[in-house]
Amino acid sequence: MDILVCISQVPDTTTKISFIDNNSKFNDDKVTFIVNPYDEWYALVRALELKETLGGSVTVITVGNASVEPIIRKALAIGADNAVRIDLDAVDSFETASAIATYAKNKNFNIILAGKETIDYNGSEVGGMIAGLLNLPFVSLATKLEIVGDHAVVEIDIEGGVEVITSKMPLVLSAAKGMAEARIPNMRGIMAARTKTIEVVAGQSNNLVSVKSFELPAPKSAVKLINPENMEELVQLLHSEAKVI
Amino acid sequence: MSVLVFAQTSKGILKKNAIEAISYGAQVAALLNTNVTLLATGTATAESLQVAGSFGVAKVLHANHTNLNAFDSQIYSQLVMNAAEKTGASVIILSHDATGKAIAPRISAILKAGLVSGAISLPAVSGGFSIKKNVFSGKAIAEYSINTEKKIISLLPNSVPPIQKQVSCEVENFLGGVEETISLLKIETKTHDTSGEINLPEAELVVSAGRGMKGPENWGMIEELAKTIGAATACSRPVSDIGWRPHHEHVGQTGIAIRPNLYIAVGISGAIQHLAGVNGSKVIVVVNKDAEAPFFKAADYGVVGDAFEIVPKLTAAFKQFKSQNS
Ligand SMILES: Cc1cc2nc3c(=O)[nH]c(=O)nc-3n(C[C@H](O)[C@H](O)[C@H](O)COP(=O)(O)OP(=O)(O)OC[C@H]3O[C@@H](n4cnc5c(N)ncnc54)[C@H](O)[C@@H]3O)c2cc1C
Ligand SMILES: Nc1ncnc2c1ncn2[C@@H]1O[C@H](COP(=O)(O)O)[C@@H](O)[C@H]1O
Numbered sequence: 070m071d072i073l074v075c076i077s078q079v080p081d082t083t084t085k086i087s088f089i090d091n092n093s094k095f096n097d098d099k100v101t102f103i104v105n106p107y108d109e110w111y112a113l114v115r116a117l118e119l120k121e122t123l124g125g126s127v128t129v130i131t132v133g134n135a136s137v138e139p140i141i142r143k144a145l146a147i148g149a150d151n152a153v154r155i156d157l158d159a160v161d162s163f164e165t166a167s168a169i170a171t172y173a174k175n176k177n178f179n180i181i182l183a184g185k186e187t188i189d190y191n192g193s194e195v196g197g198m199i200a201g202l203l204n205l206p207f208v209s210l211a212t213k214l215e216i217v218g219d220h221a222v223v224e225i226d227i228e229g230g231v232e233v234i235t236s237k238m239p240l241v242l243s244a245a246k247g248m249a250e251a252r253i254p255n256m257r258g259i260m261a262a263r264t265k266t267i268e269v270v271a272g273q274s275n276n277l278v279s280v281k282s283f284e285l286p287a288p289k290s291a292v293k294l295i296n297p298e299n300m301e302e303l304v305q306l307l308h309s310e311a312k313v314i
Numbered sequence: 315m316s317v318l319v320f321a322q323t324s325k326g327i328l329k330k331n332a333i334e335a336i337s338y339g340a341q342v343a344a345l346l347n348t349n350v351t352l353l354a355t356g357t358a359t360a361e362s363l364q365v366a367g368s369f370g371v372a373k374v375l376h377a378n379h380t381n382l383n384a385f386d387s388q389i390y391s392q393l394v395m396n397a398a399e400k401t402g403a404s405v406i407i408l409s410h411d412a413t414g415k416a417i418a419p420r421i422s423a424i425l426k427a428g429l430v431s432g433a434i435s436l437p438a439v440s441g442g443f444s445i446k447k448n449v450f451s452g453k454a455i456a457e458y459s460i461n462t463e464k465k466i467i468s469l470l471p472n473s474v475p476p477i478q479k480q481v482s483c484e485v486e487n488f489l490g491g492v493e494e495t496i497s498l499l500k501i502e503t504k505t506h507d508t509s510g511e512i513n514l515p516e517a518e519l520v521v522s523a524g525r526g527m528k529g530p531e532n533w534g535m536i537e538e539l540a541k542t543i544g545a546a547t548a549c550s551r552p553v554s555d556i557g558w559r560p561h562h563e564h565v566g567q568t569g570i571a572i573r574p575n576l577y578i579a580v581g582i583s584g585a586i587q588h589l590a591g592v593n594g595s596k597v598i599v600v601v602n603k604d605a606e607a608p609f610f611k612a613a614d615y616g617v618v619g620d621a622f623e624i625v626p627k628l629t630a631a632f633k634q635f636k637s638q639n640s
Contacts, residue, residue, distance in 0.1 A: 082567055082587050086453045106568050166423060188451050188567060188590070192431050193410075197387070197419030206498050207387050209416035226562055227412075228324075228513045230505035232385075237498060243415075246568055247561055277428035281444055281457045292600070292610045297619035300631035303599070306615060308635065311597040313519070313576040314543065 070125035072116040073178040075169055076108040076144055078137045079189045088283045104140045107184030114249035115214055116182055117148045126150045132157050132165045145262035146254035157272030160279050166198030168272040179238040185210055185245040196243035206240040212247035317343040318403035320394050322413055323356035328365055331409040337476035338469050339407045340370030345439050353397040355382050360485040367483025369476055375488035384501035387416040396490035410468035418468045427464030434473040451590035472573040517546035520574045524550035526581020526621055530558040539629045550582050566591035581621045584609020
């Protein structure tokens with residue numbers, strides 16, 4: 070089982086968001102970057118579990134400049150065997166997906182895993198785009214992944230139940246909560262990660278969309294405190310002021 | 315250059331997300347001075363599809379075939395592309411729900427059509443084509459330019475309200491080659507009993523609780539409150555992690571993101587990762603015994619006090635309100 074896991078670097082979830090250059094660029098000064106939680110906790114860990122039971126390899130791939138190498142090291146420390154960095158400052162998801170699809174094209178990965186979405190640009194786009202570019206089946210927001218014989222058995226949550234999808238491989242999946250539990254790298258993993266090499270591949274730019282400008286949402290007005298003894302007032306306000314009841 | 319909206323019917327009707335996409339499509343077509351077509355799938359009647367005419371869509375292509383019964387993103391993507399070709403559409407609009415997330419990126423990559431997913435505004439069309447969407451989990455908004463001739467927009471649910479506009483509406487059957495496709499997937503559905511349960515992602519009202527509830531045995535009052543107002547129930551991550559509540563109730567950065575009209579949070583501190591999944595709610599009510607809890611900064615209404623006393627009182631007040639207003 071050879072699995073390719075797409076990982077992306079995102080600002081730590083507690084980052085205070087601000088912009089520079091006339092609101093055209095994210096201000097990354099003093100920001101701590103982490104592996105996108107869906108990619109790390111769910112996609113990568115499930116890939117490693119499958120490798121541990123079935124054999125094979127786990128390769129992580131990320132599109133970005135040299136500054137993203139710490140998150141690649143983290144993925145290697147958790148247990149990935151190989152790592153690829155496509156040297157490109159991608160402008161949009163299509164550019165990212167094209168770079169990954171081009172790399173993966175003749176490499177015979179059985180499964181390509183992406184996360185549900187990045188927590189910075191919140192697109193849920195890259196996985197589906199890779200599948201489109203490689204003409205492979207795609208299951209989005211998968212909560213379970215098992216291998217049965219030469220098929221992948223995937224589950225997704227639907228309204229009032231689950232759907233169990235059996236697919237030939239190769240296929241592309243995006244991973245949501247449920248697929249695995251987060252793992253913490255151990256000392257051996259961290260030491261081993263230091264000596265692993267990161268393959269760097271040149272990328273080509275070809276974006277379809279671009280960010281014109283950023284803005285911060287209008288600040289919320291201060292909370293209205295209600296006397297705990299007067300829940301009738303709260304209900305009245307929800308009815309007549311907020312108009313949600 | 316015209317506009318195509320894709321929407322699935324569910325149990326024979328076009329639900330809220332679909333109506334929002336339909337009305338949005340009609341408004342985009344008006345901005346671009348062009349016409350709009352709806353591609354609808356599922357076992358709906360022509361009459362039930364004519365509701366599209368109440369939101370400004372005069373033409374519906376209805377694709378109903380056994381090959382569409384199970385959702386295979388490859389087949390659905392092909393169907394949408396075939397409908398776009400037939401209608402000469404250069405703008406394709408869908409909802410940013412589970413279906414939209416599975417097919418919009420695929421179509422974007424195949425057609426090389428720029429995609430903005432989770433749009434929260436109508437496009438600005440003078441001197442380009444740009445649309446706003448939430449980024450950084452709702453902590454900021456970005457305006458994206460779509461630089462390609464073909465464009466795809468997936469609309470964030472509950473963000474652009476539908477506008478009524480009556481036109482006469484014609485429904486035509488359309489298969490678009492779907493009868494010849496063979497799914498590479500085997501898809502089985504396992505349902506659990508949901509009678510009386512409200513689907514969280516689509517709920518208009520949500521009652522959510524966190525670690526402040528102390529244990530699963532105390533959820534009765536949360537469910538009672540939810541039942542009283544017809545709300546879905548949700549929870550914070552630690553609560554689903556320790557198994558007090560089912561995983562599908564976990565909202566936030568790493569669970570699901572919801573945008574109800576009303577979110578009532580009980581005994582939840584309001585960590586940034588929790589807020590990331592709920593800050594799109596129209597109105598937030600926070601019940602917490604700690605006046606310093608960060609959630610109060612994101613709330614519209616707050617009650618400082620013990621949930622075990624406040625929740626039953628709130629439920630009683632809602633019951634009283636309902637008996638007076640029905
Ligand atoms: C990368 C990452 C991703 C995460 N993703 C998520 C996510 O998706 N969703 C999520 O929810 N969390 C997420 N978390 C966890 C998050 O940081 C918080 O730890 C979590 O939300 C806290 O849950 P809580 O508010 O239920 O519990 P606590 O933080 O323990 O808060 C309990 C609250 O209850 C109040 N309380 C106690 N007793 C009472 C009472 N009797 N009456 C009224 N109030 C009372 C307390 O004052 C307190 O404010 C994530 C964390 C990380 C690092
Ligand atoms: N720069 C990147 N490099 C590698 N994978 C990425 C990158 N950006 C996004 N991905 C993958 O695509 C998934 C969805 O991202 P997005 O479409 O941006 O929400 C992420 O969870 C990652 O698995």
